[in-house]
Amino acid sequence: MAYSEKVIDHYNNPRNIGTLNKDEKNVGTGLVGAPECGDVMRLQIQVNEENGIIEDAKFKTFGCGSAIASSSLATEWLKGKTVEEAMAIDNMDIVEELALPPVKIHCSVLAEDAIKTAINDYRTKQGLEEIK
Amino acid sequence: MPIYLDNNATTPMDPRVLEAMLPYFNDKFGNAASRNHAFGWNAEEAVDYAREQVAKLINASPKEIIFTSGATESNNLALKGIFEMYARKGNHIITVNTEHKAVLDSCKHIEKLGGKVTYLEPAVDGLINLEDLEKAITPETIVISVMYGNNEIGVLQPIEEISAIARKHGILFHSDATQAVGKVPVDVQAQNIDLMSFTAHKMYGPKGVGALYVRRKNPRVKVTAQVDGGGHERGMRSGTLNVPGIVGFGKACELCMNEMEEEAKRLSKMRDRLEAELLKVEESYVNGSVEHRLPHVTNISFKHVEGEGLMMGIKDLAVSSGSACTSASLEPSYVLKNLGLDDDLAHSSLRFGLGRFTIDEEIDYAIDHVSKAVNKLRDMSPLWEMFKEGIDLKTVEWQEH
Numbered sequence: 001m002a003y004s005e006k007v008i009d010h011y012n013n014p015r016n017i018g019t020l021n022k023d024e025k026n027v028g029t030g031l032v033g034a035p036e037c038g039d040v041m042r043l044q045i046q047v048n049e050e051n052g053i054i055e056d057a058k059f060k061t062f063g064c065g066s067a068i069a070s071s072s073l074a075t076e077w078l079k080g081k082t083v084e085e086a087m088a089i090d091n092m093d094i095v096e097e098l099a100l101p102p103v104k105i106h107c108s109v110l111a112e113d114a115i116k117t118a119i120n121d122y123r124t125k126q127g128l129e130e131i132k
Numbered sequence: 133m134p135i136y137l138d139n140n141a142t143t144p145m146d147p148r149v150l151e152a153m154l155p156y157f158n159d160k161f162g163n164a165a166s167r168n169h170a171f172g173w174n175a176e177e178a179v180d181y182a183r184e185q186v187a188k189l190i191n192a193s194p195k196e197i198i199f200t201s202g203a204t205e206s207n208n209l210a211l212k213g214i215f216e217m218y219a220r221k222g223n224h225i226i227t228v229n230t231e232h233k234a235v236l237d238s239c240k241h242i243e244k245l246g247g248k249v250t251y252l253e254p255a256v257d258g259l260i261n262l263e264d265l266e267k268a269i270t271p272e273t274i275v276i277s278v279m280y281g282n283n284e285i286g287v288l289q290p291i292e293e294i295s296a297i298a299r300k301h302g303i304l305f306h307s308d309a310t311q312a313v314g315k316v317p318v319d320v321q322a323q324n325i326d327l328m329s330f331t332a333h334k335m336y337g338p339k340g341v342g343a344l345y346v347r348r349k350n351p352r353v354k355v356t357a358q359v360d361g362g363g364h365e366r367g368m369r370s371g372t373l374n375v376p377g378i379v380g381f382g383k384a385c386e387l388c389m390n391e392m393e394e395e396a397k398r399l400s401k402m403r404d405r406l407e408a409e410l411l412k413v414e415e416s417y418v419n420g421s422v423e424h425r426l427p428h429v430t431n432i433s434f435k436h437v438e439g440e441g442l443m444m445g446i447k448d449l450a451v452s453s454g455s456a457c458t459s460a461s462l463e464p465s466y467v468l469k470n471l472g473l474d475d476d477l478a479h480s481s482l483r484f485g486l487g488r489f490t491i492d493e494e495i496d497y498a499i500d501h502v503s504k505a506v507n508k509l510r511d512m513s514p515l516w517e518m519f520k521e522g523i524d525l526k527t528v529e530w531q532e533h
Contacts, residue, residue, distance in 0.1 A: 003444065011444055017512050034530035035476035035515060038438055038456045038464065042514035060514035064440035064457035068512065103462070117531065 003065055004099035010069035015076050018058040020044040028122025030114040039063040039107065041071045043114035045078055045086070047122055052082045059114075066104040070094050070111035083119055087131055134450040135494045139334075139487035140283050140311060140429060141452060145380070146336040146488065152383040153338065156376035164373045165364065175375045182382025186343055189385040190328065191319040198344045198365040199378055203310040205358075206329030206344035207234035209369060210306045213355025214275045214327070215242050218304075222272035224248045228260055229470045231279050234329075235308055248272070256472045257421035258287030266297050273303050280309035280318065280328075284454065284467040284483060285420030286429030288312070295324035304353060310334055310342075314388035315396065315426055320345055326353050332377065336488055337384030341377030344369075391488075399486045400427035402495050406484060407432065409499040413506050415519070419468060419481060428486040431468075433477040434506045436515035442482060445505030449498055454481040476515075476525075 003011075022029045026047050033040040040063065046056040057075035061068045073094055078086050094100070094108035120130040136144070156178060164179045166172025183194040200206045211225065227239055229251040239249045250268045254260050260278065276298050281288050291307065298305035306327040309318055313328075314335030320328060331342030346368065347353045354368070361370035407430045410416060415435040431454070434442065439453030452458065454465030456479060464478035482502070486495075510516040518525060 008444075011441075014512060019517065031514065032531050035479070035525060036474070036530075038475070038479035040514055040530070060512055060517060062436060062441075062513045062515045063438050064455070065444040067438075067457075068441055103460070106462075113531075 006073075006098050007065050007069040007100075010072040010098075011065045014059075014068060014072045016056075016058050016072065016079075017060060019060065020046050020056065020058050025049075025125050026122070028118040028120070028125070030117030030119075030121060032113045032117055033063070033110055035062065039067050039110055041067065041110055041114040043071060043074060043078075043111075043118045045083075045118050045122060047083060049126070052084070054078045054081055054083065054086060063107065063110075064104075066098070066100055067107040067110065069098050070100075070107045071114060073097060074111045074115055078115065083122065086115060086119055089115055134448045135497060136450045137484045137486060137490065137494070137498060138450045138452050139490075140286075140483060140485035142333050142339065143336045143487055144489060145338060146384065146387055148387060149337050149380045149383045153376040153380040156379050160375075162375075164375055165362070175373075178379050179373055179375060182378045185382035185386045185389075189318075189389045190313060190330075190345060191321050192345050193348065195366075196320075196345050196348050198346055198368050199373055199381075200342050200344055200369055201340055201374070202333070202342040203232075203308065203329045203331035204234040204342075206331070206342050207232070207308055208238050209344050209355055209358050210327045210329060211235065211238040211242060211275070211277060212358055213368070214304060214306070214353075215245070215247055216356035217354050218274040222270075222274045224250070224270050224272040225275050225277065226250045226252065226265065226268050226273060227277040228252045228254060228279070230254055230258065230282060230284075230467045231277065232283060232308055232310070235277055235279070254287075254471060257424075258282055258285050258471055259421055259424060260289060260294075262290065262293055262297065265294065266301075269297075269301050269303065273301070275304040275306055275327075277306040277308065279311075280307045281312035281316070281426045282420070282467065283311050284465060285431045285471070286311070286426040287420045288316070288424045288426060290424075291323050291325070295326075298326075299324055304351075311426060311429075314385065314392060315428060317392065320347070326351070327355070332381035332384050335384050335388050338377050338380045341374050341381045343381070395488060396427040399490070402490060402492065403428055403430055403484070403486050406430060406486075406495050406498060410502055413503050416506075417477065419471065419473065419477070429484070431481055431483045433473075433481040435477070435480055436513050436519055437506055437509040438479050439481055441509055442480075442502075442505055445508060446498075446501045449501060451485075452483045454483070455479040 057078040091108040091112040162171025162175040164175040313330040333339040439455030440457035468478040
């Protein structure tokens, strides 16, 4: 199975690797997956509390090239979006952008999960209700 | 092309093997069963000679070699063939849950036909417990099947002790020796092996040809053919013989017989160096016994880094991994799992299989690039970060999906 160029690019030049302070009120953290499954993604967003825009996003991933690329791409897309816009990111957008084969679609699903979990973590901290 | 360190998967053909095979494609192309003309006689002669070369490598008689399409077929023939042939004696098979799928799936098939199978569980080093083996024997047991050397971790089972137990109870002993023949000295007489599977493409021969050794004396063993049609190979495996393949197989065996000792010394030195250097990487672990092991294999887990991702980072090295992401079924290696390893170690494993054409410079390259790739991936790994912070990952509540 040959990787798409975009997956290889994200792997060689991952965007936004790093860690935000999870204790900050304007940081949302999404830790999804499990070591036993071979896939763990941690996605974090830093939100401007006044205008609800995601100012920064960071990720770290334990997983294959497609998982790394999916989460790296997610952080790219998140920056500059509002929290509402970010909720609308669908895993199939990731599949299309990275040309993921069927056997790797679950990596994009996990990335979408990570985004939503991070957003809901932020919302909970802000005293807001979680969005399903 | 990348540097090839995946010789457990397959091996490149030795140029001398290729040379030996060529005449049999379109010059001496006869069917070895054509008894009435020179084309057939030439082919038959070549097969006879190859049969001797193959037999010599394992100290068998040429009459005890049945040519097949490979070790998978040999395993099928051995297990299903014994099950059918010895049905009146019993219907119980003892094997190990870390065997190759060719053995395990044949056993599953036999269970569907009403046979009973006991799957022994090895210890974490991969070795079976001889007491467990003996305890599992019943009056209905007709064969014990234990692989000689494991394809994933390289562990060598105590073959003499196992065959002694089999002999003691009058039970046949079959060994899938695909990874061992040609790499370590195998002697079916001295080691009391009754049936043995092996194949050409793991020992620098062509793909598509293998053999099942079937003992003829003390005891005389027979297997019911699984492929019918003409009665070739003493009625145990019909089908026109793959003459060029068999010629290549014979030559490959001869080369191994002559070069195996030196090669094993050279390869184990390189393997030990590769392993020692890679174990200098923090949180790296060898999987399987290091004392009882094939000379050219090492299987190492690098904690908190996933195998397929790691292989992407060493794209100029061809190796394999026990990670779920690398399997079509998205299941992690069942061999590593059955050793009792946590799944996350299976996902982080790399298997290196050195070979005849591996050179020191390639080992240097592997050491350098694997270490660098592990470090790069750890910088990207949330698990590594958590581990470094002192968090016990076993206590974390993971949000699986």
